[in-house]
Amino acid sequence: QKEVEQDPGPLSVPEGAIVSLNCTYSNSAFQYFMWYRQYSRKGPELLMYTYSSGNKEDGRFTAQVDKSSKYISLFIRDSQPSDSATYLCAAQKTSYDKVIFGPGTSLSVIP
Amino acid sequence: EAGVTQSPTHLIKTRGQQATLRCSPISGHTSVYWYQQALGLGLQFLLWYDEGEERNRGNFPPRFSGRQFPNYSSELNVNALELEDSALYLCASSLVQGPRRSGANVLTFGAGSRLTVL
Numbered sequence: 001q002k003e004v005e006q007d008p009g010p011l012s013v014p015e016g017a018i019v020s021l022n023c024t025y026s027n028s029a030f031q032y033f034m035w036y037r038q039y040s041r042k043g044p045e046l047l048m049y050t051y052s053s054g055n056k057e058d059g060r061f062t063a064q065v066d067k068s069s070k071y072i073s074l075f076i077r078d079s080q081p082s083d084s085a086t087y088l089c090a091a092q093k094t095s096y097d098k099v100i101f102g103p104g105t106s107l108s109v110i111p
Numbered sequence: 112e113a114g115v116t117q118s119p120t121h122l123i124k125t126r127g128q129q130a131t132l133r134c135s136p137i138s139g140h141t142s143v144y145w146y147q148q149a150l151g152l153g154l155q156f157l158l159w160y161d162e163g164e165e166r167n168r169g170n171f172p173p174r175f176s177g178r179q180f181p182n183y184s185s186e187l188n189v190n191a192l193e194l195e196d197s198a199l200y201l202c203a204s205s206l207v208q209g210p211r212r213s214g215a216n217v218l219t220f221g222a223g224s225r226l227t228v229l
Binding site for chain 1: 152156159167203216218220223
């Protein structure tokens, strides 16, 4: 079993829709949870991260972590065509540790 | 400020050959990470170097090796290339500041080196 799992998609939504991207993880020692975005032919870039359980909002993006169910979510409001990319969730046990990535979900926002 | 730079952008090799990939971290970053991104498999952790030392290694055979130089740049070597080594190899850097640092370890990635093994 992979440590971090996510549905690879592809996911296709109309412009303006609310997008929900989800991951599950198996290692209860994970404390830091991150979302990276990767455009075609580019390296991943950090969108946001959370520590332990809870929500974090940054503009149109909201990250949610539920440690009791080992569930990580990213919500995108008012989705734009520029949001079309692969979204990777990631987790880390401590700040001095490797970062484990999920396989990524491919998202297309159709104008 | 220059980001993480990787070279070469593309590399074509044949089975059994060796490949060397290079990475220059962001100025001031002491940690370098290598990931393999093969089609459909996501980012697989390969190696982590910090302050010139190998800190962690992923589940890859010993023919994947690397090193970090005094200027914190890094090299990934893949010996005895196999067809399944064809992938995008991503390097990332961060400023970890040791085991007592709090906060997530934010990685900044380069654009990757595409290795094709024929």
